[in-house]
Structures are given as structure tokens and as C-alpha cells.
Amino acid sequence: MKSRHFQAIAGIGLALGGTLVPSVASAQYNRVPDPNAKRVMVAVFRSGDKGLGVQAADAVRGRMGSEFPFKQVYVLPKQDITATLEASGFPVTEALEPHDQKALATLLRADEYVTGTATKTATGVKVEANLVLARDNALVQPLGTYDVKSVGEASSLIAKELKEARKQLEFEQKCINAARSQQYDAAIAAAKDGITAYPKATLARICWANVLVTQKAAAAEQLKLSKEIVDIDPKSRPGLAILAQSYRDTNQGDSAVVTLTRLLATDPKNPRLQKDVVEAIAVLANPKLAKPVIDEAVQANPGDPELLKLRWLILLSTKDYKEAFTQGEELVRLDTAFADTTYFIRTARAFAADSQFQKAAETASKGVAKFPSNGSLIYEQIVGLRAAGQNQQALEALDKAIAAKMPVENAQTLRVTLLKDLGKGDEVIPAIKAAIAAGDTTTNLRVLALQSANEAYKKAAASKTPEDFTAAIDLLKYADTVVPNSLKAQSQFLLGATYVAFGQAKLQVAQTGKQCAPAKEAKDLFVEAQILLPKGGSFSPDAMRQLMGAVMQLDPYADQLIKAICK
Incomplete structure (x- = not known):
């Protein structure tokens, strides 16, 4: 199902007159839910097998109805969920995206919801389920993965595990309330009680870990607890985030890179997280550790453009240029908008690093053709042409950019370098003088002035002619005034x-x-x-x-x- 923003679902309330119409199923119960009962929604499970996701959700919903006391847990009827989805134009037989699941749960006033995946196997089905708190879809409690003969058998096991897992919830709420009141010792005590009630608790541990972060507790203490969370739930976003920072704080750079990459795989469309991961990889200088993690994430989420983009960046960092070029081309095919200035610049630099200078020049030139006023791309084009030995073309491209007043980095320095490369030594010092007189303040240009004067000195020392000595002295006197x-x-x-x-x-x-x-x-x-x-x-x-x-x-x-x- 194509993802939609949660506001699309939030608009359903208006379509239904601001309140939800009681469903047929609700009438069939012939009783009103206890106002203190926790409202739990079961969402359609994600599945590649048609109808299996609906069957799994129906089975879990039905089992929960008989497993939990009505006055403690109110399982939202399927008809209420279906009516809400139909009113918004959403298909009722396909799994929602995570943010849409949360929006639906909020609209239905659910406190919690159960979601999962279902896959057919050679011997039956494989069903994985999670409990999610509606207030924050990062707060997830795994309910296990079951290889069984039928979804009915799986639902029985899931419902029993859910009953145990929910034992932590009252303590998790106490932890949250105490933390908000800055009663941190009481919050930690409540979290520990939740873990005692359900040893596999992630939600209680997450609350505890957040308290440690707030208290700026020792990194080693945060590391230990976040490891426990991730051991129970390898996809826990809060657990992975705290674990990654703990690795950083304890100077375990390699582990931080792997953990950050695993974290991004759980939320690949998060731009802030993308930036954090890429910067960490660059700083920690060991991106090879991230490659197998991102490869696994891409394999699990084929065609996800955000994951593919991250893989492209990691391939560039690991200098796996051939794969990076292929990955980049695939991304452009998937979305032509990916071929932005950053794509052309990074790809051109990668070709140059791979000693494919002609390709670097061609790539940068394609970028300039698409973004003719981008000074950075023009710079890459000129550098690429020069590296490919096409100095005259590079000089012509640069002169054109200068005439058009394009903001090309170190343009005058680059121009003087090209003049020297082309053997136009008589034009070098006049070009330097003109640029400096026009207000160029770059150090590189002044260094070139001194270099040119030094070359004139060497020429005079070899020829011993008055003309060469006089020229060298004039150049050195000028250089001395500008260096x-x-x-x-x-x-x-x-x-x-x-x-x-x-x-x-x-x-x-x-x-x-x-x-x-x-x-x-x-x-x-x-x-x-x-x-x-x-x-x-x-x-x-x-x-x-x-x-x-x-x-x-x-x-x-x-x-x-x-x-x-x-x-």
C-alpha cells in the first residue's frame, strides 16, 4: 500500500462528524467497554502473501478477545477499524505504514496496538508480532516469532506472550510519571519492578535508560542497559540510539558505526538520522563495518530509495567505486531527482579517485549542463578536465565562468595554474597582478606569485643573463609585497x-x-x-x-x- 501522511487519516474524524459511529460489532457485544479498560487495536500484519496479513490479525484479535478480561482490556472490533479506513479511502486488507498505524490508533483512541508480519513457509507460517504504545511508535515490545502450522496456533502463543508482556505497563507508566516529576530514583525503581514482572521487558528498560540519559549517568552504565534492550529487540530505535551514543562516549568507534547503521535501517527516511550516521562514519573512519549492515537492510527492504542512498554513500566511503557507480545509476533510474548537484559532485570525485579522469570530467560536465549556474560543479568540471589532460578546454570553461561571474572556488588560482600547465608563462604574472588588483585575497594566488618568481630566479641563475636577472628581481620584489x-x-x-x-x-x-x-x-x-x-x-x-x-x-x-x- 502506498504510504500516506498520518494527517490523511486524522481527517477521517471530520468525515464521520467528529466522532466515530458505533460499529455493528460493538452492538453485538451488547455492553459498553469499561472506561478504565485499556483500548488495544490489532493492525493488519504485513505479508507478501495475499490475505495472510488479514488472517493473522483476525486470529490474534479473536484470541485476545477470549484471553483478556473485558473490563481490563478492550480489543477494538475489526468493524471499527475497517469503517475508519474505508472512510479515508485506505485499503482494509493491506498493512499500513508505521506512522499511519500510529495515526489510526490515535484516532481510535487506542492505548496500545499489536502489529507484525506473517509469511508462508514450507511447513506452515512464520508470524512475528510486536506490542506498540500508541503515544510513540518507537516504544515497541517484541512478542516473539513463531514458526507454526497455522495463524491460529500463532495467535494463541502471541496472546499468551502479550498477557505476560503487559505486566510491565503499569510500572512503565509509573516510571514515566516519576521521571516527568524529576523523581529519578522512583522512576528507576518502577522500571526495575516492571522488569521483575516481565523479565523480557523493553518498555520498562527504555524508560530506565532515558532516565540515565537525562541524569547524564556514566556511559558504561548506559551501555550496559541499552545492550540489554537491543539484545531483546534488535530493532529498538531508542535502544540503538542510546547504545550508539554510549559506544561513542566510550571510544568504541567501530561498534558505534555498526549500531548507527542498524538504527538507520529501522527508520531509513529520517534525514537527521541519515546525517548523523554519515557524519559518524566519516569521523570514525571505518565505514567497512557499516557495509554488511546496510547490505542486509537493503536486502530486507528492496527498492527503498533512502536505504539505497545510504548504501551509495557508504560504498563511496569504503572506496568500492565500481559498486558505487552502479548503485548511483540505479538510484537515478528509480528517481531522476536523485541526480542533484551532490550526486554529480560526489560521483565526479569518485571517478577521479578511481583514476578515471575522463569519466570525472564527463560526469561534472553533465552536472554543469543540468545546473549551469552551480559554481561547485563548474569547479569539478575544470579540475576533471585538467586531470584528464584537457587543459585548454579547462581554461576555456573557466574563462567562460569568470566572464559570467560564476562563484567558482579559487577561480583565479585555478586559472594561473592552467596558464602554467599550458606553458603560457608570460601570462602568469600579469594574471596574478590583475586578480590581486581586482581584490582577490586568496593565499594560494600569492603563493603562485612566489613560485613563479622562484622559477625566474632559477632561470637567471642558469643563464646568467642580465635580462633574466632583472626579470627575476622584478618578480621577487612584487612577490615580496603580496605574500x-x-x-x-x-x-x-x-x-x-x-x-x-x-x-x-x-x-x-x-x-x-x-x-x-x-x-x-x-x-x-x-x-x-x-x-x-x-x-x-x-x-x-x-x-x-x-x-x-x-x-x-x-x-x-x-x-x-x-x-x-x-x-
């Missing part, structure tokens, strides 16, 4: 080293050609070097000392040449 303070020492060291190397080259020219001007220029360069090298000493202390030693020798020699040559 962050953390890089000042490096820029000043490199500038000082360039002065030393250029000075040496000038001295050789002066000595060989007996020229005065180069000798004086060398002297000036050595003076500048003696100022700058100590400022940059923290960048490379040993190299600074060697260069300063060289300057101490070269500077006097420059003086000698000037004295000898310059008249």
Missing part, C-alpha cells in the same frame, strides 16, 4: 640570493671588460644582499650563512675593482 607574512622570509631570502648571483655575474663582466659601471652595480647588489639575506635567514639558515660568507668575500673584491677600474 603573507609566513612567506616573507622565503621571498627575502630568494631576493637576496638573486642579488648575490647577479652581483657575481656583474663582477665577471667588469673584470673581463675592465668596465666601471658593472663593478659599481655589483657593489650595490652586494649591499642589498647583506640587508635582505639576514631577514630571510629563518627560511634557510645554512644557505644564508654560505651566501653571506660569499658576499663578505665578493664585496671587498668589488671595492678593489672599482678602485682599479673607475678613474
